[in-house]
Amino acid sequence: MSEAAILRGRGLTVAYGARRVLDGLDVAIAPGGVTALCGANGCGKSTLLRSLAGLQPLQAGTVEIDGRPLGELKRRERARALAMLAQANEVPAGLTVFELVAYGRHAHRRLIGGLSSADRSAILDALAATGLRDHGAREVAALSGGERQRAWIAMALAQQCRVLLLDEPTTWLDVRHQVELVLALKNLNRERGITIVCVLHDLNQAAAMADRVLLMKAGRILHDGPPAEMLRPAPLAEVYGVEMWRLDHPDSAAPLCVPAFAPARRQPLEARP
Incomplete structure (x- = not known):
């Protein structure tokens, strides 16, 4: 090897x-x-x-x-190192693209409080990199299959792995x-x-x-x-x-x-x- x-x-x-x-x-x-x-x-x-x-x-x-x-x-260290997307991914009803991508910031976020400016910057950057800049407010369930896959990839990008x-x-x-x-x-x-x-x-x-x-x-x-x-x-x-x-x-x-x-x-x- x-x-x-x-x-x-x-x-x-x-x-x-x-x-x-x-x-x-x-x-x-x-x-x-x-x-x-x-x-x-x-x-x-x-x-x-x-x-x-x-x-x-x-x-x-x-x-x-x-x-x-x-x-x-540790869990946060692992999340910063790698991310995996399975074949099928379920999302709660009503979840928006922005909210889904924000989950990728879990490994970087503070234990209390909302999203920091660094979190928001990473989320917006991930949306732009996957061509979803204008889709943040849409529900994930309303996306096409290709858009949904890109939303999951955006979540992994926001994780900055x-x-x-x-x-x-x-x-x-x-x-x-x-x-x-x-x-x-x-x-x-x-x-x-x-x-x-x-x-x-x-x-x-x-x-x-x-x-x-x-x-x-x-x-x-x-x-x-x-x-x-x-x-x-x-x-x-x-x-x-x-x-x-x-x-x-x-x-x-x-x-x-x-x-x-x-x-x-x-x-x-x-x-x-």
């Missing part, structure tokens, strides 16, 4: 009953990057993410942030909102240097957003590297058990992955009917 790691898991072992989901897994997350965890359903992606967040009970192993065991950090963990952030979003969210996360990483680790099912989103892809199977990391190396037919077939075709994006040359639903047609294009 790399020595330069902001977040590190050593010997992570998690079991649900008699089934081991992670078995002695080691992982190191470099600062300032975007890492995508990919693999088939049930391979342990979300369990690994929850373990790195300190939300998953471990049978064995440790998680460290900046070389310090996560378990030794250095590591953001996301579990399938584009699930249930239509194509437009998926694109908007991927671009928003890329911008946050580039402009603010926030380290992002996310579980993604869409390999093309992983190629567009991440600079590192971890391919998981049966609770292990089988392949680890940049998208151009990971999103190739051989490693994908090993992880997913299906043939994949590799294409290149016409503008960026980023890898594109297409399942081989049918045998390739080898006849020349001009000979096809």
Whole structure:
């Protein structure tokens, strides 16, 4: 594992009953990057993410942030270090976007009293960074799916953490909102240097957003590297058990992955009917 790691898991072992989901897994997350965890359903992606967040009970192993065991950090210290957004998040009826984002200031607020000027500044900055500057007074329940996801990310930004963990952030979003969210996360990483680790099912989103892809199977990391190396037919077939075709994006040359639903047609294009 790399020595330069902001977040590190050593010997992570998690079991649900008699089934081991992670078995002695080691992982190191470099600062300032975007890492995508990919693999088939049930391979342990979300369990690994929850373990790195300190939300998953471990049978064995440790998680460290900046070389310090996560378990030794007080709650406020941990909240300033990292934030995790799950697949589904419930909010009380009537809660506004501003109020939701303000929850992210809990780790910084005084024990008594209202929001400080620093709190309000951080909240407004987070709203602006996620394109929600004019939506603070709206109820979260009235937002579109993409806006709601950005509101949750704004809450994490207001927390002013250095590591953001996301579990399938584009699930249930239509194509437009998926694109908007991927671009928003890329911008946050580039402009603010926030380290992002996310579980993604869409390999093309992983190629567009991440600079590192971890391919998981049966609770292990089988392949680890940049998208151009990971999103190739051989490693994908090993992880997913299906043939994949590799294409290149016409503008960026980023890898594109297409399942081989049918045998390739080898006849020349001009000979096809």
